[in-house]
Amino acid sequence: MHRDVVILGGGIVGLSIAREASRFGLSALVLERDRVGSHASGAAAGLLVSRGVVRSSVPGRMFYTQALQSYPRWVADLERESGLSVPLHTTDDWCFFCPCGRADRFRDRLERESDPALWEETDLVPPGLGTFLRPTSFRVFRFHEERWLRPGDLLPALRDAAIHVGSEVMDGVGEPRVERLATGGFRVLLEDRSFSTGQLVVAAGPWTGNVLSELGWAANLVPVRGQMALVPRLHDLDALVHLEDSFYVVPRGNYSLVGATSEHGKWSEETTEEGMAELRRRVGTLFPDFDPSRAVERWSGIRPRTRDRVPHLGWLEPGLMVASGHYRSGISMAPLTGVVAAELLTGRTPSHDLSDLDPHRRPAGWRRLP
Secondary structure, three states, rough: OOOEEEEEEEOHHHHHHHHHHHHOOOOOEOOOOOOOOOHHHHHHHOEOOOOOOOOOOOOOOOHHHHHHHOOHHHHHHHHHHHHHOOOOOEEEEEEOOOOOHHHHHHHHHHHHHHOOEEEEEOOOHHHHHHOOOOOOEEEEEEEEEEEEOOOOOHHHHHHHHHHHOEEEEEEEOOOOEEEEEEOOEEEEEEOOOOOEEEEEEEEOOOHHHHHHHHOOOOOOOEEEEEEEEEEEOOOOOOOOOEOOOOEEEEEEEEEEEEEOOOOOOOOOOOHHHHHHHHHHHHHOOOOOOOHHHHHHHHEEEEEEEEEOOOOOEEEEEEEEEEEEHHHHHHHHHHHHHHHHHHHHHOOOOOOOHHHHHHOOOOOOOOOOOO
């Protein structure tokens, strides 16, 4: 069986690419080892935090920002195509820093990059939040009109939208094997069938390296486990809360989603007492009532991080594309990742600058194995 493009990985990046490729007229097939969205995409908090950025020389940051700008229309399109609702929440985001050089650097970056109408440093914390905080000294930054959504809403809608426009999505297929064809292109072998394709996209998150090593490619792609806990609501404000722009508290009805640890080199998707203790130690500096032992649910996801923390997106060789390494930003970057990947797959000039995301860049890019 032949498909114009086969995409390995049924997370948000793989599904986004498949949907756009189908909309561009290609026959697109997504193959997922387990369940669609069952790893980092489904485990994510669903934060779409822009920090008001309007200009930046930091590699990859403007691609990220432009992807966020496309979110309202993208979600509306997914709802129309899938018939499913994907609520997109807009709230304030309160970011707390201990008084230190890191807070100074954070403010300096905001002054260089961000629209001053979209953020402020303030001494005033609203009662719905402040009465629950530990009484200590923080520097407080408030961001206006930040967004978030629930991955549990987004992923089914994206999957159904991709199918609606013509993509095939197969999950539970196990570990595929990939081989090059002498006539060009690739064959992807499953236990009971195989598919040939002229264009293969590997969007398998931290497992991308396992697939590409079979084809003679290697890169410094690091797994980073993030552990999270869902606990009774920690405050009364309908807003996001960040600690030092790293740990977060996200409203979930009567609960708060608290996350996330950053455990480099961890491949196990389990939660640990050590991870929960780290959340308690860090988030407890803000909310003394936070107790992971009261969690109604705990989970983790493994995020793929590149050496320079900028995703890999583009051709490794003719017909072989990589789309991975999004780290904490897979959901945030998904709309634009899908568009530019489909443009490459159809021979178009990308509508956005991909030079920062070049998978061959040094020293963070892919290299051929001896």
